[in-house]
Amino acid sequence: MPARKAVQLLIKARWIIPILPAERVYQDCAIAVSGGRIVAILPWEEADKQFTPEQSVNLDQHVVMPGLVNCHGHAAMSLLRGFADDYPLDTWLNQHIWPAEKAHVDGDFVRDGTELAIAEMIRSGTTCFADMYFFPEQVAKVARRAHMRSQITFPVLDFPTNWGEGPDEYIAKGLELHDEYRADDLIRIGFGPHAPYTVSDEHLQRIAVLAEEMQAPIQIHLHETAQEVEDSIAKYGMRPIERIHQLGLLTPQTQCVHMTQIDSTDLALLTQSGAHVIHCPESNLKLASGFCPVGQLIDNNTNVALGTDGAASNNDLNMLGELETAGLLAKAVAGNPAQPSAHEILAMATINGAKAMGLEGEIGSLEVGKAADIIALETKHIGCRPIYDIASTLAYNNRSLSVSHSWVAGRALMLSSHLQTLNERDIADKANAWSKKINRE
Missing domain, CATH: 3.20.20.140 (Metal-dependent hydrolases)
Structure with missing residues (x-):
């Protein structure tokens, strides 16, 4: 058996909507990311055989799609x-x-x-x-x-x-x-x-x-x-x-x-x-x-x-x-x-x-070679059950979904609903201060 390849990130998801190819939905598949780019999209079992990730994220109640x-x-x-x-x-x-x-x-x-x-x-x-x-x-x-x-x-x-x-x-x-x-x-x-x-x-x-x-x-x-x-x-x-x-x-x-x-x-x-x-x-x-x-x-x-x-x-x-x-x-x-x-x-x-924006070669779909700009949405809310068509759920019933993870070029912006690159409390305090200032004037 060939040696497994080291990758930066492996995202396993219940559903993946890549956008391109059009109207395609992958089930029980994983996205492998290395150097900030998508290097493979393949079934969970194959991913485990082929890759050794620095970080693995299991999202078996989620839909993953391009940011x-x-x-x-x-x-x-x-x-x-x-x-x-x-x-x-x-x-x-x-x-x-x-x-x-x-x-x-x-x-x-x-x-x-x-x-x-x-x-x-x-x-x-x-x-x-x-x-x-x-x-x-x-x-x-x-x-x-x-x-x-x-x-x-x-x-x-x-x-x-x-x-x-x-x-x-x-x-x-x-x-x-x-x-x-x-x-x-x-x-x-x-x-x-x-x-x-x-x-x-x-x-x-x-x-x-x-x-x-x-x-x-x-x-x-x-x-x-x-x-x-x-x-x-x-x-x-x-x-x-x-x-x-x-x-x-x-x-x-x-x-x-x-x-x-x-x-x-x-x-x-x-x-x-x-x-x-x-x-x-x-x-x-x-x-x-x-x-x-x-x-x-x-x-x-x-x-x-x-x-x-x-x-x-x-x-x-x-x-x-x-x-x-x-x-x-x-x-x-x-x-x-x-x-x-x-x-x-x-x-x-x-x-x-x-x-x-002239960026279709870089983002907008989950394809091998493109930047790993990826989001995951949790689907466990009772309001989105049952799910017959995950694309329809996203288009017409996404208020029952919540974005839990986000990556840009493979770097996490949000993990398990926690922002990684911004201080949310500090931002809210500044917004409140501006509101008071503008109201006074």
Whole structure:
């Protein structure tokens, strides 16, 4: 008998949903991890014969799957969770959120808010998140310290904020941050023009050129509301997506966030450009912004990924809840209970998010050679019994499941529901202190 091979980690699970191959479920199998990467997926008995692990984790009441990919958010806004609820978007932004940000947002606010957000995301199964917010250098530091995979897009707007005086300064700072993390294996820096209505043609064009030269991602709020589209037609004589297309900003590296207002010309531009749609159903529902036509996008071969948006408008960062809402809403909007399927819903929260970020070769599915970004969910809760189809349970009944383990590149972020890279009590104390400060003022 050949000698057993030493590996870093062996995860034995009742079920494994790899996402790719599509619609596949493995039962009573193990994942072997070495050097932070998946080296094998095989039955328990074969794993015991082939490998000697440094650490073995037995999860015989669990389902294991790729870590969830949260493709859009504003992490530090977790400190504004519940601060201004039940307002339309324009009122919410102009009368509540932007004044609060002007008064309170600085490096410390972003550091503490990002820690709070990452802790919540780890607890709910996210292993990779996209962020667009001020002081992105603080977001990057916290993400690196927590060993969390991330895409951090630095904001660009035409007006001054607490982070800078205007577009030229934002871009200069962002390029410096990009250079600092150029070789980082977990953090990718990109461009975050806030929206077509807050960034001029001149600066959108400059971002398009720089992003192409650097092969960097672009994330932009787009077609979030009907009013945005109407205002663009009145001012520019065209819809926002047509405008950014003409400016060179709509490419396979562009992530279009929200897209609740889509007509046939928009669909054609998305298909032609290869741009991605980031669907944030719960934030859109809460702000009454509209419905993203996920079924139409899927039919047109447009990649649809999911994001939570910020906790100030959601009010949580739980991607499990988001994927369930996305699936149910898509069926209602399309009038088709078969689309999307449970496996397609899970794909939107994993491999589709990886594709949107240009990371599909690294994460988003459990395949040999990919990074070991893995989560485990416990299934012993009475509310999820019986289990006929574990993918359906995850898509439609995941409130009865709890995330118990999380790894990024083979390093544990959570074991048996205990965070490993963050101090939860300290984070909660800081959040409470910020709440008291903001309430006083």
